[in-house]
Amino acid sequence: MESLLKDALGHDASQLAAAERQRLLSRLLSRLAHEIRNPLGSLDVHVQLLEEDLVRASPPVSPAITSRLGIIRAELHRLDNIVRQFLTLAGPSSVSVxxxxxxxxxxxxxxxxxxxxxxxxxxxxxxxxxxxxxxxxxxxxxxxxxxxxxxxxxxxxxxxxxxxxxxxxxxxxxxxxxxxxxxxxxxxxxxxxxxxxxxxxxxxxxxxxxxxxxxxxxxxxxxxxxxxxxxxxxxxxxxxxxxxxxxxx
Ligand SMILES: Nc1ncnc2c1ncn2[C@@H]1O[C@H](COP(=O)(O)OP(=O)(O)OP(=O)(O)O)[C@@H](O)[C@H]1O
Ligand SMILES: [Mg+2]
Structure with missing residues (x-):
């Protein structure tokens, strides 16, 4: 990953042809997107489990806490969407005509x-x-x-x-x-x-x-x-x- 990043963005990149630089950057984005999506998925599951735990909690938790968890989950989905968009764009093979x-x-x-x-x-x-x-x-x-x-x-x-x-x-x-x-x-x-x-x-x-x-x-x-x-x-x-x-x- 590090060498990919250096190749795509570092000063070495100035010597690379524009097409090669774009190809590297596409690979980098796709790799980055994949690696971010896994922990995002895990966070989403844990927030969901936490929401379920809180429903059963006694004494009941305040609505403010439930609402904060809702915001966290919505933001996680937003991040996941951004990353998915990058994945879609990372390779021409994913064009669905x-x-x-x-x-x-x-x-x-x-x-x-x-x-x-x-x-x-x-x-x-x-x-x-x-x-x-x-x-x-x-x-x-x-x-x-x-x-x-x-x-x-x-x-x-x-x-x-x-x-x-x-x-x-x-x-x-x-x-x-x-x-x-x-x-x-x-x-x-x-x-x-x-x-x-x-x-x-x-x-x-x-x-x-x-x-x-x-x-x-x-x-x-x-x-x-x-x-x-x-x-x-x-x-x-x-x-x-x-x-x-x-x-x-
Ligand atoms: N319609 C436009 N008129 C004048 N300059 C423009 C126009 N569209 C883009 N530019 C110039 O090109 C630059 C690059 O645009 P680009 O959309 O790639 O990035 P950005 O708008 O700065 O950031 P973002 O990633 O949020 O889109 C802009 O910062 C701006 O200087
Ligand atoms: Mg723009």
Whole structure:
């Protein structure tokens, strides 16, 4: 584990090709996720047993204690979910492909994040070209990629602005899903760095959101890139190949 970590993140990594570094990091995340999940599972079982003991306790325990245990269990589940997500993302082999209507995914993402956007007076709109066919993709991972992009857009705007989610078909049978915002945009010299794992400019950021988007794009045979819109603001373009035989949705 230690040497894996050193290879993936240590100064030796500067000599490694970017692809090799990503492969190592994927392995590291997957290994870390596995090792964290075991004690998490054991903690969950013990909290459950403790809850059962307390139900039978005499004199009865105060509701405050039961409620604290409930919080501990909910937090354990949240941690387990995060770790599971990393496991899903750690290897392209875990992509579970099925026909996906882009309209449904965009609508889902919009529904999920519209409250956050509205709270900051940000308008979130969706436009889909009429000829966009179904994609052959992992619906959960596609949604995750778009959620990461929209969350970044909300954070970039901070307050008052517009985010547009759009989908169209580009030349060569490629579906292009874009997330455009009215934030400050991405400086040209940072266009590559922002996709590197752990690159962040936010005080509480992990710098993993865009790296995960890139992992998902690559696992689907696609790409992710960024440009600035003419009027300022970033435009992230997720390009995914359309499966042969994809039908018009
Ligand atoms: N829409 C955007 N407009 C301007 N800059 C952006 C935008 N999206 C991302 N960035 C820049 O790219 C960096 C990396 O983004 P990424 O999503 O990988 O990490 P993060 O948002 O900082 O942390 P997290 O792991 O919580 O997502 C951000 O810190 C920010 O500087
Ligand atoms: Mg982010």
């Amino acid at each position: 099925q026909p996906v209507a882009i309209a449904d995914t965009l609508e889902y993402v919009q529904r999920l994040l519209s409250a956050d956007a509205t709270a900051r007076e940000i308008t979130l709109t969706t436009t889909i070209a009429p000829d966009v066919p179904e994609l052959s993709a992992d619906p959960g991972q596609l949604a995750q990629a778009l959620v990461n992009l929209v969350i970044n857009a909300i954070q970039a705007i901070e307050h008052g602005g517009r985010i547009t989610l759009s989908a169209r078909v580009d030349a060569g049978g490629v579906a292009c899903i874009e997330v455009q915002d009215t934030g400050p945009g991405v400086e040209p010299e940072r266009r590559h760095a922002i996709f590197e794992p752990f690159f962040t400019t936010k005080p509480d950021g992990n710098g993993l959101g865009l790296w995960i988007v890139q992992q998902i794009a690559t696992a689907h045979g696609g790409t992710i890139s960024v440009l600035n819109a003419a009027g300022g603001g970033a435009v992230f373009s997720l390009r995914l190949p359309i499966a042969r035989g994809g039908k018009i949705s």
